[in-house]
Amino acid sequence: MTTDTGKTATLTVDGESIELPIYDASVGPSVIDVRALYKHTGNFTYDPGFTSTAACDSTITYIDGDLGQLLYRGYPIDQLAEDSHFLEVCYLLLYGELPDQAKLDDFESRVTNHTMLHEQMTNFYRGFRRDAHPMAIVTGVVGALSAFYHDSTDIRDPMQREIASIRMVAKMPTIAAWAYKYSIGQPFVYPRNDLDYAANFMHMCFSVPTENYEVNPIMAKAMDRIFTLHADHEQNASTSTVRLAGSSNANPFACIAAGVACLWGPAHGGANEAALNMLQEIGDVSRIPEFIARAKDKDDPFRLMGFGHRVYKSYDPRAKVMQQTAKEVLELVGVENDPILKVAQELEKIALEDEYFVKRNLYPNVDFYSGIVLSAMGFPTSMFTAIFALARTVGWIAQWKEMIEDPDQRIGRPRQLYTGAAERNYVAVDKR
Numbered sequence: 001m002t003t004d005t006g007k008t009a010t011l012t013v014d015g016e017s018i019e020l021p022i023y024d025a026s027v028g029p030s031v032i033d034v035r036a037l038y039k040h041t042g043n044f045t046y047d048p049g050f051t052s053t054a055a056c057d058s059t060i061t062y063i064d065g066d067l068g069q070l071l072y073r074g075y076p077i078d079q080l081a082e083d084s085h086f087l088e089v090c091y092l093l094l095y096g097e098l099p100d101q102a103k104l105d106d107f108e109s110r111v112t113n114h115t116m117l118h119e120q121m122t123n124f125y126r127g128f129r130r131d132a133h134p135m136a137i138v139t140g141v142v143g144a145l146s147a148f149y150h151d152s153t154d155i156r157d158p159m160q161r162e163i164a165s166i167r168m169v170a171k172m173p174t175i176a177a178w179a180y181k182y183s184i185g186q187p188f189v190y191p192r193n194d195l196d197y198a199a200n201f202m203h204m205c206f207s208v209p210t211e212n213y214e215v216n217p218i219m220a221k222a223m224d225r226i227f228t229l230h231a232d233h234e235q236n237a238s239t240s241t242v243r244l245a246g247s248s249n250a251n252p253f254a255c256i257a258a259g260v261a262c263l264w265g266p267a268h269g270g271a272n273e274a275a276l277n278m279l280q281e282i283g284d285v286s287r288i289p290e291f292i293a294r295a296k297d298k299d300d301p302f303r304l305m306g307f308g309h310r311v312y313k314s315y316d317p318r319a320k321v322m323q324q325t326a327k328e329v330l331e332l333v334g335v336e337n338d339p340i341l342k343v344a345q346e347l348e349k350i351a352l353e354d355e356y357f358v359k360r361n362l363y364p365n366v367d368f369y370s371g372i373v374l375s376a377m378g379f380p381t382s383m384f385t386a387i388f389a390l391a392r393t394v395g396w397i398a399q400w401k402e403m404i405e406d407p408d409q410r411i412g413r414p415r416q417l418y419t420g421a422a423e424r425n426y427v428a429v430d431k432r
């Protein structure tokens with residue numbers, strides 16, 4: 001909700017001046033309200049990529065790219081990663097406050113009791129080729145949820161919005177785990193109500209019917225921490241996709257499927273898979289200079305995957321936590337001398353000293369180390385972005401609910417700077 005400060009910005013166009021209201025944030029940059037610009041001046045604003053555009057007001061997540069700060073409902077990400085756990089963070093993102101024990105127990109119980117999928121959805125998986133990318137399967141299955149859960153698609157009913165939210169958070173681990181099992185030809189493993197959220201996901205991914213599988217508690221804690229680090233991130237590309245899809249009043253499952261599709265891109269959530277593939281391609285520290293040179297070459301589309309960020313112009317605070325997690329997991333697995341980790345550490349060191357990267361504020365982002373941790377846990381690179389989507393679902397849902405419950409909410413409909421042909425008459429083919 002914006003508060004009128006009485007402050008305005010004066011814009012003069014063709015000698016005509018207009019006053020545009022300025023609204024202050026509780027923390028961070030103020031905004032200039034340009035909604036009346038076209039009506040009063042006949043001009044649009046122009047901001048491809050939305051580098052200077054606030055598409056909404058929100059109370060959920062705050063990022064300060066210069067300070068390297070990330071707050072979920074005001075709580076710093078490093079404190080939540082250290083002291084909280086993912087389902088408590090889900091409650092915080094969805095409802096705005098940390099729960100007391102009774103509320104937390106109730107929330108965890110509701111999520112636990114929605115982790116199964118409609119049994120007919122197993123047939124849906126079998127329509128995919130075995131070598132289908134898990135993200136192709138997750139995108140399809142999430143969209144298909146609206147065909148199975150009609151009783152939570154009416155976005156105007158608060159109860160249905162609540163049930164859809166719980167269903168999405170609860171079912172994503174099952175959906176992602178079954179995409180993995182299907183891709184490796186192993187039978188689906190059903191969720192268990194006696195395991196916590198992260199352990200349940202690992203159990204559904206790695207257990208097989210032929211033997212007992214115990215989830216390592218250090219691995220489960222690392223998995224839970226990865227979910228927390230990826231849970232929300234302000235108005236990033238996939239969250240903006242979910243909001244735009246939701247602004248047409250599409251059902252929540254369709255909106256989340258749109259977010260999954262956007263996250264898949266290697267410039268966004270696909271970067272963790274691309275970053276590990278890049279580290280494996282580099283293979284040895286002796287080849288790092290060759291790749292650094294390619295990253296700088298304007299004629300070469302290659303970029304250092306896992307480096308740079310639209311907002312963070314200092315170290316991504318999630319990358320710091322992820323780096324520590326990487327050390328813990330690799331020590332546990334006994335591969336602290338993993339050559340890929342050596343390449344990652346040397347690449348980071350060189351990039352942080354190289355003038356090209358320093359001048360452009362290109363630091364490691366959350367995806368740089370997450371791939372190393374997930375690989376050490378036993379996940380194939382093709383599963384990395386599906387795990388990111390699993391974690392980000394609660395953020396997408398929280399942002400979607402905030403938008404739907406905003407009384408000023410309208411359908412999103414950007415305009416354009418038209419640079420095409422002016423009106424001209426049709427010419428018959430024999431006259432062209």
Ligand code: SDX
Pocket residue numbers: 232233235236237266267268269271295296302303304305306307308309310311360362365366367
């Ligand atoms: C995520 O938005 C979010 O919050 C996303 C995310 C989330 O939690 O939702 O944080 C998750 O998507 C993290 C980002 C993961 N992507 C990658 O690691 C892919 C590699 N990174 C780049 O593609 C790039 O840094 C972006 C897309 C992340 C940011 O691009 P910008 O802000 O549009 O920056 P830019 O492309 O304008 O780059 C500015 C300069 C350019 O050079 P010059 O034109 O100034 O000479 O920096 C260069 C770029 O060429 N540059 C890089 C680089 N990233 C930017 N050069 C080499 N390697 C890179 N990785």
